[in-house]
Amino acid sequence: MAITLSPVALPDFGPIAAEQPQIPARTYDARADAALKAAGTDWLVVYADREHFGNIMFLSGFEPRFEEALLLLGPKGKRVIITGNESESYTVLARLPSIEVLRAQTFSLMGQDRTQNPRLADRLRDAGVGKGDSIGLVGWKYLSAEEDEDHANCFFVPDFIVSVLRRLAGSVTDATSVLMHPENGLRSVVDVDQLAAFEWASVRCSRALWRVVSGVREGDSEFEALGRLGYEGDPLNVHTMFASVSKGESIVGLRSPTARRMKKGDGVTTALGYWGALSSRAGLLTDHDEVFLKPAKAYFEALITWYETADIGTTGGDLFTAVTEKLKSAGLNSALNPGHLGSHEEWLHSPTRPGSTERLRSGMPFQVDVIPVPMPAGWALNCEDTIAFADADLRDAIRTRYPEMHARVIARRAFMANKLGVALKDSILPLSDAPLYLPPFWLRANHVLIRE
Structure with a gap:
């Protein structure tokens, strides 16, 4: 092929609307249901922080500011966001229907108030997570089989969250590929x-x-x-x-x-x-x-x-x-x-x-x-x-x-x-x-x- 350097004006391809197209609430609804079904567990728990927000954003339309958050998808259409002091009020922007919001102040920045709802374990219990429940945990990436022989039990999620989930429920497996697999991820x-x-x-x-x-x-x-x-x-x-x-x-x-x-x-x-x-x-x-x-x-x-x-x-x-x-x-x-x-x-x-x-x-x-x-x-x-x-x-x-x-x-x-x-x-x-x-x-x- 003959490649040359030539003068070519970049045209105007047309105007765009002042507002970005919005994702309908029914789409978030369908995504959440599909994710829980694909995980095949009682609960799907999705981790997010300021940098690693894409999974929770895709499922709910919410992404945390300054702090961490979890999205819980569970039995009988249960949908819960757990986050800290500052992002609690920001959850109003979530577009996933029927969301309950719980505050776990351990997700807040250090030095902020922790006198009301400090313990993540309590908030998970309030959401309905209990002994014997199976949990699929979504981090911000996942290991493949060639990276670790126990890849299904390794998580790109803070260890204390994994520890709390295991104490409460017992069975926790990695479900990140449900969302992020390069061909079949949602x-x-x-x-x-x-x-x-x-x-x-x-x-x-x-x-x-x-x-x-x-x-x-x-x-x-x-x-x-x-x-x-x-x-x-x-x-x-x-x-x-x-x-x-x-x-x-x-x-x-x-x-x-x-x-x-x-x-x-x-x-x-x-x-x-x-x-x-x-x-x-x-x-x-x-x-x-x-x-x-x-x-x-x-x-x-x-x-x-x-x-x-x-x-x-x-x-x-x-x-x-x-x-x-x-x-x-x-x-x-x-x-x-x-x-x-x-x-x-x-x-x-x-x-x-x-x-x-x-x-x-x-x-x-x-x-x-x-x-x-x-x-x-x-x-x-x-x-x-x-x-x-x-x-x-x-x-x-x-x-x-x-x-x-x-x-x-x-x-x-x-x-x-x-x-x-x-x-x-x-x-x-x-x-x-x-x-x-x-x-x-x-x-x-x-x-x-x-x-x-």
């Missing part, structure tokens, strides 16, 4: 309303990041560059990243911005993540560099291979092999899995692993996240955005329920085909407003890589 495949909410976030996220990439100037500090986000308070799923380095220095892409002032030729990278979406770009702060252009073209070819291989029914192993073999032909590799499931958090899980037989499914929100390595010190290269897989029925549902989203998706697909030379399968829905739009040189941000 969160791996989402409904039309959730996809619409994530697309809304992806639009805002990608537009904000593009303002940074297209607006950065020689002499800017990293703070000044990132100030162009126009950030309006959208909830984040990662800390906001920006890093720059001189030639010969190693770039640390995960770091936050500093007062460092950039100069021509620097390597630059930035990323922004909202609930349901992440957008990232990396390149050189210059107007041209013929040496850098060669690996950039090879990387773009690998991204095209990703889009041409991925489809509903494709195994993660086949996608992994296709992309990594294309990278290897240019002396590159993928730093992490070449693609992963997205959600409220940036990384839910990934079927894209060596030898994986897990298949891509309709309704999966996905990050096209291929990070090329190795890069010479002082260089950075990346183009990450959000897509979704959708079969004909899901596409029809989007067209009917969210016609403006449908129009934006159609416009992005046309742009990728007609301007970038990358025609997508019907099943791939680009959710970013800068789809596959890769400028290797940020001082000429409207010159991007295309396939002729």
Whole structure:
């Protein structure tokens, strides 16, 4: 394939509504029932804290602030949130019907009042947990069989919570895969309303990041560059990243911005993540560099291979092999899995692993996240955005329920085909407003890589 650097204007793909699409209460109701049924236990107990909130958010519409929380799903439709002093009042935002709220002040920050409801065990008893009950416990990730011989009894949950549950009930097993398995987890495949909410976030996220990439100037500090986000308070799923380095220095892409002032030729990278979406770009702060252009073209070819291989029914192993073999032909590799499931958090899980037989499914929100390595010190290269897989029925549902989203998706697909030379399968829905739009040189941000 012939890859060239060409001037291509990034169009306006259409307006979005002022308010994000909402998930109906009946959807949370169905999710909670499905989760408890899939766990096959008397109770499903879901752990959450400020960073690890995606599971409880998916099931209830609530996520704790400052402190920990548990969601209990139990017999006869029992639904209970247990949290601390500050999040108790915040539970009013939960959209799961018939929720009871109990306060366990041990979840509160240290030094706060604990004179009223200090003991978690008491609150669990009040919820109805008792001796002989079986409990499926959901943490924020889970171990596989090759990681530990007792993986079903290991938990990514604070130990004191596990200890209390075992004292009260006895049987506690890990049930995190019910929600987070990369093919069959309830969160791996989402409904039309959730996809619409994530697309809304992806639009805002990608537009904000593009303002940074297209607006950065020689002499800017990293703070000044990132100030162009126009950030309006959208909830984040990662800390906001920006890093720059001189030639010969190693770039640390995960770091936050500093007062460092950039100069021509620097390597630059930035990323922004909202609930349901992440957008990232990396390149050189210059107007041209013929040496850098060669690996950039090879990387773009690998991204095209990703889009041409991925489809509903494709195994993660086949996608992994296709992309990594294309990278290897240019002396590159993928730093992490070449693609992963997205959600409220940036990384839910990934079927894209060596030898994986897990298949891509309709309704999966996905990050096209291929990070090329190795890069010479002082260089950075990346183009990450959000897509979704959708079969004909899901596409029809989007067209009917969210016609403006449908129009934006159609416009992005046309742009990728007609301007970038990358025609997508019907099943791939680009959710970013800068789809596959890769400028290797940020001082000429409207010159991007295309396939002729």
